[in-house]
Amino acid sequence: MQVFAGKSGVYIGAMTGLIKRLCVACLLAGSARAEGLAGEFDYYVLSLSWSPSYCALEGETRGDAQCDLGRDFAFTLHGLWPQYEAGWPSDCHTSHRDPARAETAAMAEIMGSGGLAWHEWQKHGRCSGLSSQAYFETARRAFGTFQIPGELQSLRRDILIPPELLERALLETNPGLTADMLTVTCKGERLLDVRICLTRTLEPRECAADVVADCGLGKVLLEKVR
Ligand code: U2P
Numbered sequence: 001m002q003v004f005a006g007k008s009g010v011y012i013g014a015m016t017g018l019i020k021r022l023c024v025a026c027l028l029a030g031s032a033r034a035e036g037l038a039g040e041f042d043y044y045v046l047s048l049s050w051s052p053s054y055c056a057l058e059g060e061t062r063g064d065a066q067c068d069l070g071r072d073f074a075f076t077l078h079g080l081w082p083q084y085e086a087g088w089p090s091d092c093h094t095s096h097r098d099p100a101r102a103e104t105a106a107m108a109e110i111m112g113s114g115g116l117a118w119h120e121w122q123k124h125g126r127c128s129g130l131s132s133q134a135y136f137e138t139a140r141r142a143f144g145t146f147q148i149p150g151e152l153q154s155l156r157r158d159i160l161i162p163p164e165l166l167e168r169a170l171l172e173t174n175p176g177l178t179a180d181m182l183t184v185t186c187k188g189e190r191l192l193d194v195r196i197c198l199t200r201t202l203e204p205r206e207c208a209a210d211v212v213a214d215c216g217l218g219k220v221l222l223e224k225v226r
Helices: 012-031 051-062 101-106 114-123 132-145 163-173
Strands: 043-050 075-083 159-161 182-187 190-198 220-222
Touching: 043 051, 043 132, 051 075, 051 190, 051 220, 075 114, 075 132, 075 190, 101 114, 101 132, 114 132, 159 163, 163 182, 163 190, 163 220, 190 220
Parallel strands: none
Antiparallel strands: 043 075, 043 190, 159 220, 182 190
């Protein structure tokens, strides 16, 4: 339909074309969230969260079962993130199928929840170029190679420690790592996560400059494991 509307000469046919172009632009903007090609990346960051901090910051308010008493979560697997030497891909398109609910639910034993496993697959796993099964297996393997000091695994009281001391304890229990291969991050006064850099075949390697986000606090709070 082509209609002139009064003197201003608004030409509705032309408007329809414009709207179509805008819609295409909207679709492109939507897909612009997909950044990076699946499988094209340089290395991995293994990110481990201090579960008590997550619970104090948001998990408890959300009523997340991960934060129920007796769950005994210390460091949980936050994610295995494909990285570039600078920056990282996210939300990639992949030809692999998304995981079944049972697959993400099974990751809750080390990630705290199936919901996080789904989020991490969507944002990072799809960029790995792996199937969801292979991605989660790789993430489990990476998590399994990291040794958590016994005192932290069953921390029964809140502690305040210098981040460098925590880093030293982590390096002592993981002799394959050196200080340039991991970073300790914090949020407010709390430990947020520990990030370890690994090659694509899961060997430790140095972190690129943009991953180094060392916690600048004099002392960082680790709340007890519940
Ligand atoms: O640091 C805040 C969030 O940004 C994402 N992140 C950070 C560093 C990095 O090297 N790669 C990366 O993806 C993480 O987002 P999430 O997976 O939690 O959505 C990180 O939590």
